[in-house]
Amino acid sequence: MSREGAGTDGAGGIRGGAGTGPGGAAPGAAAPGGPVLQLRDLKVRIATRRGLVRAVDGVSLEVARGEAVGLVGESGSGKSMTLRAILGVLPPEARVTAGQILLDGADLVPLSQADLNRIRGRKISMIFQEPMSALNPVMRVGHQIAEGPRVHLGYSRSKAAERALDLMRRVGIPDPERRYRAYPHEFSGGMRQRVMIAIALSCDPEVILCDEPTTALDVTIQDQILRLLARLCRESGVSLVFVTHDLPVVAQLCQRVAVMYGGQIAEWGDVRDVLLDPRHPYTLGLVRSAPDVDEVRESLVAIPGSPPSLVSPPPGCRFHPRCAFAEEDCRAEPPPPLRELPGGRRTACLHHERCEDVLATERSPR
Amino acid sequence: MTGPGAELLSARGIAVWFPVGSAVTARLRHRPRLLRAVDGVDLDLARGEALALVGESGSGKSTLALALAGLRPVNRGSITYDGRPLPTRRSRADRRRIQIVFQDPYSSLNPRLTVGGMLRELIAVHKVVPPREQAAFAAELLRLVGLGEDALRAYPRQFSGGQRQRVALARALALRPEVLVADEPVSALDVSVQATILNLLADLRRELGPSLLLISHNLAVVRHLCDRTAVMYLGRIVEVGPTERLFTSPAHPYTRGLLAAIPRLAPAGGQEPGGTAGPAVAGDMPSALSVPSGCRFRTRCPHARERCAAEDPALASAPGEPGHLAACHFAFEGIAAGAP
Ligand SMILES: Nc1ncnc2c1ncn2[C@@H]1O[C@H](COP(=O)(O)OP(=O)(O)OP(=O)(O)O)[C@@H](O)[C@H]1O
Ligand SMILES: Nc1ncnc2c1ncn2[C@@H]1O[C@H](COP(=O)(O)OP(=O)(O)O)[C@@H](O)[C@H]1O
Ligand code: SF4
Ligand SMILES: [Mg+2]
Ligand SMILES: [Mg+2]
Numbered sequence: 271m272s273r274e275g276a277g278t279d280g281a282g283g284i285r286g287g288a289g290t291g292p293g294g295a296a297p298g299a300a301a302p303g304g305p306v307l308q309l310r311d312l313k314v315r316i317a318t319r320r321g322l323v324r325a326v327d328g329v330s331l332e333v334a335r336g337e338a339v340g341l342v343g344e345s346g347s348g349k350s351m352t353l354r355a356i357l358g359v360l361p362p363e364a365r366v367t368a369g370q371i372l373l374d375g376a377d378l379v380p381l382s383q384a385d386l387n388r389i390r391g392r393k394i395s396m397i398f399q400e401p402m403s404a405l406n407p408v409m410r411v412g413h414q415i416a417e418g419p420r421v422h423l424g425y426s427r428s429k430a431a432e433r434a435l436d437l438m439r440r441v442g443i444p445d446p447e448r449r450y451r452a453y454p455h456e457f458s459g460g461m462r463q464r465v466m467i468a469i470a471l472s473c474d475p476e477v478i479l480c481d482e483p484t485t486a487l488d489v490t491i492q493d494q495i496l497r498l499l500a501r502l503c504r505e506s507g508v509s510l511v512f513v514t515h516d517l518p519v520v521a522q523l524c525q526r527v528a529v530m531y532g533g534q535i536a537e538w539g540d541v542r543d544v545l546l547d548p549r550h551p552y553t554l555g556l557v558r559s560a561p562d563v564d565e566v567r568e569s570l571v572a573i574p575g576s577p578p579s580l581v582s583p584p585p586g587c588r589f590h591p592r593c594a595f596a597e598e599d600c601r602a603e604p605p606p607p608l609r610e611l612p613g614g615r616r617t618a619c620l621h622h623e624r625c626e627d628v629l630a631t632e633r634s635p636r
Numbered sequence: 637m638t639g640p641g642a643e644l645l646s647a648r649g650i651a652v653w654f655p656v657g658s659a660v661t662a663r664l665r666h667r668p669r670l671l672r673a674v675d676g677v678d679l680d681l682a683r684g685e686a687l688a689l690v691g692e693s694g695s696g697k698s699t700l701a702l703a704l705a706g707l708r709p710v711n712r713g714s715i716t717y718d719g720r721p722l723p724t725r726r727s728r729a730d731r732r733r734i735q736i737v738f739q740d741p742y743s744s745l746n747p748r749l750t751v752g753g754m755l756r757e758l759i760a761v762h763k764v765v766p767p768r769e770q771a772a773f774a775a776e777l778l779r780l781v782g783l784g785e786d787a788l789r790a791y792p793r794q795f796s797g798g799q800r801q802r803v804a805l806a807r808a809l810a811l812r813p814e815v816l817v818a819d820e821p822v823s824a825l826d827v828s829v830q831a832t833i834l835n836l837l838a839d840l841r842r843e844l845g846p847s848l849l850l851i852s853h854n855l856a857v858v859r860h861l862c863d864r865t866a867v868m869y870l871g872r873i874v875e876v877g878p879t880e881r882l883f884t885s886p887a888h889p890y891t892r893g894l895l896a897a898i899p900r901l902a903p904a905g906g907q908e909p910g911g912t913a914g915p916a917v918a919g920d921m922p923s924a925l926s927v928p929s930g931c932r933f934r935t936r937c938p939h940a941r942e943r944c945a946a947e948d949p950a951l952a953s954a955p956g957e958p959g960h961l962a963a964c965h966f967a968f969e970g971i972a973a974g975a976p
Contacts, residue, residue: 338910344826344827344828345826458920460920461920488692488693488853488921489894489897490893490915490916490917492899493896493897493898493899493915493916494915494917494918496899497913497914497915499910500909500910500911500912503910504910504912515827516827516899517827517901518898518899518900518901519899521899521900521901521903521909522900522903522910523909524909524910525909525910541909542902542909545901546901555828556827556828557901559827559828559831560827560831561834561854561856561857561859561860562856562901563855563856563859563895563898563900564900566859566860567860569835569838570830570831570834570835570860571831572828572829572831572832572835573828573831
């Protein structure tokens with residue numbers, strides 16, 4: 271696979287563009303091919319009546335230019351909170367309590383709200399599962415697409431309109447001149463998501479954060495949107511962080527994937543390594559619990575139990591209460607850190623070799 | 637048909653139309669605009685078989701299921717049960733025979749009743765078992781769906797999504813239905829929880845043997861659970877056949893596109909993630925308010941020709957395969973057989 275960032279997967283590459291201060295965060299300031307976006311030990315805490323929710327608890331990952339990185343995991347594992355922290359739109363009761371969010375090497379965490387507003391929508395934008403809740407129902411879609419360039423790039427009315435039409439063509443909205451004046455409710459679900467993508471692209475961002483943008487769509491429409499996103503990555507070099515529950519979707523779109531469990535990363539690496547040959551029992555569980563269209567199996571193997579409390583998570587490995595491999599060392603604090611495996615992949619499992627045994631037995635001809 | 641037993645539930649020429657628009661515009665047009673949600677469907681469900689209904693959202697799957705269950709009147713066509721025509725207003729016994737489980741376990745349960753209260757009420761109203769056996773039967777139902785007896789005293793909000801779907805299944809099974817209709821039963825659940833519900837459905841079929849009509853947009857789930865599969869498009873069934881046959885040699889261009897659109901864990905032909913291939917099916921499904929002339933798939937079909945705009949293809953069987961039918965003029969001619 272030709273991925274420019276492949277050489278910087280390891281810990282050695284992480285310091286790449288970190289010397290650049292906030293002022294020097296112009297596009298291209300980082301080493302070419304270096305990560306556009308890096309999270310380092312990011313922690314988000316939410317104050318609730320039940321106690322402090324550790325929604326994101328030490329997440330590190332990096333995204334190369336033009337790369338799509340998948341973020342998968344069960345409901346409540348902290349995927350959306352991670353994205354909201356990156357965009358700087360956490361709910362009022364939530365706070366980034368530790369770690370760094372490096373965009374082109376410059377940390378976004380200490381920035382003021384005003385500085386963040388300049389970055390949001392311009393260098394980083396976001397698309398959601400339900401475009402209807404993000405679109406303004408009483409504003410023509412063309413104007414909504416033109417708004418970003420007018421506000422952030424200082425385009426004139428006519429120049430912004432021209433840009434909006436151009437974007438509508440790029441994202442495959444048929445008959446853009448007519449559709450420019452339409453309202454969101456006149457669009458199908460798939461077309462609305464194209465409008466959202468056009469808005470997300472309107473200021474030539476470096477990163478688009480995608481929170482389950484295809485979950486509500488039909489499989490044929492999902493396929494169209496995934497192919498559109500892949501083309502945008504290739505052609506304009508924009509990078510994606512793509513959140514989903516659906517492992518095959520990640521396999522189709524993303525080059526690398528982070529599997530989240532209980533606010534932490536359980537496994538990270540090249541998408542094929544992780545999904546076809548997991549090195550964490552949680553990833554293995556996700557893969558084996560979903561039926562496969564191409565392979566009929568006797569029965570599905572569910573993951574027993576339920577996701578951990580994020581107020582008082584289990585000690586040691588967050589997954590140990592549900593894990594068939596768990597031993598005494600898995601219950602000991604502190605939680606096992608991500609360890610580096612060959613090929614730039616990382617796992618948090620102390621007994622990751624046991625995944626190989628399970629896969630070997632399962633795949634040996636009966 | 638190739639089902640494992642005799643036909644239990646049969647639909648012939650079923651149509652469900654919804655009038656849309658205001659009364660004023662309807663009067664101006666002399667008749668209301670009709671949304672053809674289900675537009676001429678023949679379907680048989682055999683005793684004990686599991687039949688899947690798949691297709692894009694809005695293709696009419698849920699409306700068809702509601703019509704089959706007698707929860708929505710039909711505008712055209714007839715439904716027979718065990719050879720006996722079912723009237724529009726069904727008897728209590730007939731209603732009991734067909735039970736539906738819906739997608740959303742949150743909204744389909746009464747929040748003010750405990751699970752035990754809900755089950756006992758149902759069992760009493762339908763006189764499923766004598767009064768003194770009611771409590772034991774309710775406990776047995778919970779065991780069947782894998783919930784403990786303490787669930788009897790709990791309210792729906794105290795359960796997780798997967799547990800609520802179990803409760804919904806217990807409620808449907810309380811009436812000892814002969815046909816279980818499940819409309820997207822796992823779509824709202826996490827993958828790890830989906831597995832337990834899918835395994836439970838398979839076990840219940842083995843143990844109790846009801847026929848199953850499973851509506852799902854997840855084709856992996858369908859292939860895993862169902863004997864036969866019917867593909868719906870814009871109010872019609874465009875292909876139906878034994879599941880393995882339909883997945884390995886799909887005959888209708890829409891079925892082919894649908895199968896090609898499914899993301900794979902190991903993409904076909906070792907395709908790179910984010911590869912350059914075009915979409916499997918282009919465009920959107922047209923509105924059920926303006927169904928295209930001729931073949932209703934023609935606006936998105938890569939093989940459409942003049943004849944497709946003029947003539948509505950009938951659901952016809954493959955040569956030598958009476959149980960595999962497709963509604964495309966060229967389905968079994970091999971025109972599309974060479975396509976992706
Ligand atoms: N506003 C909030 N107040 C309190 N807790 C919250 C809030 N929002 C999220 N959480 C908690 O933070 C954790 C992470 O939530 P998050 O939304 O990131 O999950 P997710 O992985 O996106 O899940 P899903 O797949 O369901 O979207 C969960 O335990 C959730 O209950
Ligand atoms: N009660 C209703 N009134 C008007 N239109 C309806 C109603 N129920 C469904 N429809 C329409 O009928 C068509 C088929 O819907 P549905 O049966 O829900 O499809 P599916 O279950 O395949 O998604 C859609 O166009 C839908 O909008
Ligand atoms: S009848 Fe024509 S338009 Fe319809 S599916 Fe067949 S080839 Fe395509
Ligand atoms: Mg979320
Ligand atoms: Mg439906």
